[in-house]
Amino acid sequence: MSTRSAREAALTDAVMTIVAEHGLERVSVREVAGAAGVSIGTVQHYFPTKEQMLAAAYTEAVDRIRARVEALPLGSDAGRNLRSVLRQLLPLDESRRAESRVYLAFAAAAATSASLSEIQQATLTELHTALTDAFGRATGEAWPPSRCRLAAHAVIALVDGLALHAVTTGGWIDTAQLTDAVDLVLDGLLVDTAATPSATA
Amino acid sequence: MSTRSAREAALTDAVMTIVAEHGLERVSVREVAGAAGVSIGTVQHYFPTKEQMLAAAYTEAVDRIRARVEALPLGSDAGRNLRSVLRQLLPLDESRRAESRVYLAFAAAAATSASLSEIQQATLTELHTALTDAFGRATGEAWPPSRCRLAAHAVIALVDGLALHAVTTGGWIDTAQLTDAVDLVLDGLLVDTAATPSATA
Amino acid sequence: MSTRSAREAALTDAVMTIVAEHGLERVSVREVAGAAGVSIGTVQHYFPTKEQMLAAAYTEAVDRIRARVEALPLGSDAGRNLRSVLRQLLPLDESRRAESRVYLAFAAAAATSASLSEIQQATLTELHTALTDAFGRATGEAWPPSRCRLAAHAVIALVDGLALHAVTTGGWIDTAQLTDAVDLVLDGLLVDTAATPSATA
Amino acid sequence: MSTRSAREAALTDAVMTIVAEHGLERVSVREVAGAAGVSIGTVQHYFPTKEQMLAAAYTEAVDRIRARVEALPLGSDAGRNLRSVLRQLLPLDESRRAESRVYLAFAAAAATSASLSEIQQATLTELHTALTDAFGRATGEAWPPSRCRLAAHAVIALVDGLALHAVTTGGWIDTAQLTDAVDLVLDGLLVDTAATPSATA
DNA sequence: CATGAATGAGCATTCATTCAT
DNA sequence: TATGAATGAATGCTCATTCAT
Helix, strand or coil, rough: CCCCCCHHHHHHHHHHHHHHHHCCHHHHHHHHHHHHHCCHHHHHHHHHHHHHHHHHHHHHHHHHHHHHHHCCCCCCCHHHHHHHHHHHCCCCCCCHHHHHHHHHHHHHHHCCCCCHHHHHHHHHHHHHHHHHHHHHCCCCCCCCHHHHHHHHHHHHHHHHHHHHHHHCCCCCCCCHHHHHHHHHHHHHCCCCCCCCCCCCC | HHHHHHHHHHHHHCCCCCHHHHHHHHHCHHHHHHCCCCCCHHHHCCCCCCCHHHHHHHHHHHHHHHHHHHCCCCCCHHHHHHHHHHHCCCCCCCCHHHHHHHHHHHHHHHHHCCCHHHHHHHHHHHHHHHHHHHHHHHHCCCHHHHHHHHHHHHHHHHHHHHHHHHCCCCCCCCHHHHHHHHHHHHHHHHHHCCCCCCCCC | HHHHHHHHHHHHHHHHHHHHHHHHHHHCCCHHHHHCCHHHHHHHHCCHHHHHHHHHHHHHHHHHHHHHHHHHCCCCCCCHHHHHHHHCCCCCCCCHHHHHHHHHHHHHHHCCCCCHHHHHHHHHHHHHHHHHHHHHHHCCCCHHHHHHHHHHHHHHHHHHHHHHHHHHCCCCCCCCHHHHHHHHHHHHHHHHCCCCCCCCC | CCCCHHEEEEHHHHHHHHHHCCCCCHHHHHHHHHHHHCHHHHHHHHHCCCCHHHHHHHHHHHHHHHHHHHCCCCCCHHHHHHHHHHHHCCCCCCHHHHHHHHHHHHHHHHHCCCHHHHHHHHHHHHHHHHHHHHHHCCCCCCHHHHHEEEHHHHHHHHHHHHHHHHCCCCCCCHHHHHHHHHHHHHHHHCCCCCCCCCCCC
């Protein structure tokens, strides 16, 4: 429960909204205070430095994505489960498009911020572990662990890259192409296993 | 060609260096003037607004990558050519790591800047066209154009996603994993064609 | 005496330490709370306003100097007593150097603060009265009171000025020069009296 | 001759006025800009940091005092010259009272600022040298140089201490006492020489 | 072609203080 | 008695930009 501050949640919310709509460079203490309807001093009562505020917002954004993925109903078909997880990470509707914009902005900032880079690495590691397992199950443990890990690296990069393209261009790639591209790669990876081939290919 | 270009090139160079080392948010007219060893007024003589300066630097960064790709010696093996082009886009050494940092910073900024988004879209379109052709050749024209386009989307996303991961974390993914991941996906995509399977897999 | 005084003393102590080490401008409620190891609210429980806190610290600083002067063992030689009192006010060792830094910082602040100016004036008046008496005794009451008062003014100014020089420069004037300068002036003032001339001149 | 910025002079003037009237802690970039009638940006164009601005103002304040002392008409009576120089350093009228407030504020700040301490030390050194010479002449070279130096230390401390007392209290010491105290000490110092005794003693 | 003076909006941050508990 | 949430004004400073030269 940790009623641990509704205010704090409102602040990270405000940060995410601003990032999604105007980018990280538009995030300022003033802007956040205004968006959350509190005073400047209050923002800095909860987050003494801007870096801490951004780190909290990044963590919250990632937590949200994780919560959505974990809420996914999984079936007995491991290959299908894998597919639905990856699809969940694509910016297929407006809410996930906003999520991707936020994720991408923070990820890019991680290139020059130690605190954000730490979060980014932890996030990727967790997702990578889960997907490595998923590949193991989807291939009936026929693959050596190293190949599972490599495939996990590849598909995370794939969905992150697709999200990057979708978010940084205006409609250059549409939602059908996003899912089809994932299916195409997944079919190729799993073609020589007992996994059910995609029906969309 | 003109003498004017020399100064201008020095300025875009300075921008790229700053972006690679400290990120886009560190780019300021002052910083660029200092790095290029010219006055603050001179910078603004060539680039009246910061946005124009950034657009020029982004264009230059992309041109550099293109020049490197076009300079690649291509052989008769279309699958191998495809592989070497993609490998060229990965941050496999320090100079390409810097390039990726620059590309990524600008791409992320494109999410909220119309002028940068335009450049990003043009860049992706050009690369996509080239890779679509490459897939056509690599599969002996056995694939329908739509499948070639989809595969092109996928592999560009893959390398951009891999670059994203490499650049935004400190050594979370190493250079061998980068090339292996590309090979793994490429092998999967081309497995049912006459294309030569990767020797490194 | 009361248990309340313990905390309060710890707070004025903290203020004096900060002033001695970093100057008055570094004194903030936060800093004092941190240095004293109490909460920020506690500081303001004892000292509702910063001005009250500073006034209390100034008073405490002055009290400490007075206590040290009053603890001096006085002999029958009035001239020698005078000399030893003045010497006690010079920054001759590290602890008195800190004391002088604190005194000086507050004294300078008194130029623009009514409450501090009041304390400063009371302090000077008390010291001036004591030294006027001392001159009376040292000269065997041969001087008119007005001359004693003037001499008292002069020697207080002398030691305060010497302290000012010592504290505001790094080693520009050393401890020997401080005491010698006081002796020189004192010898000059007392030369035509029965007072014992300084042995150090 | 170095029209080197009337603006700059106006800015240091503004700083000195604010310091004289409200103390150093009231000096802010905004306040100075307002007092000088220029924009905030202009202030920081001339003085990139506050510390540089304060250092410039301190230097200017000291230069002004020096100019006034150097403009003093000196006669053949070395003792009288010495007296008139010291008198010039006392806050005997409103303009010199302002000067003293400024000098004292900066001197106190020098206790915790390296850049101000440097200026303070240079100022004292220059004055000390001049007064050491003056004592040499006033005593007909009868004193050893070390005694002249000591006497110079003493009288500078005396006038600085008197200024401190005058400035930090409201009328606790009046102008007559200031000059009389200097005369008293000077008479004492010069009593055993051929120097003319003060007529005011 | 190149400079640098001047501007004012904006930044993150620190601050003393009030108030409910 | 002691706490810390909340506030908003103020701080020094950086910024992109305009303009006269």
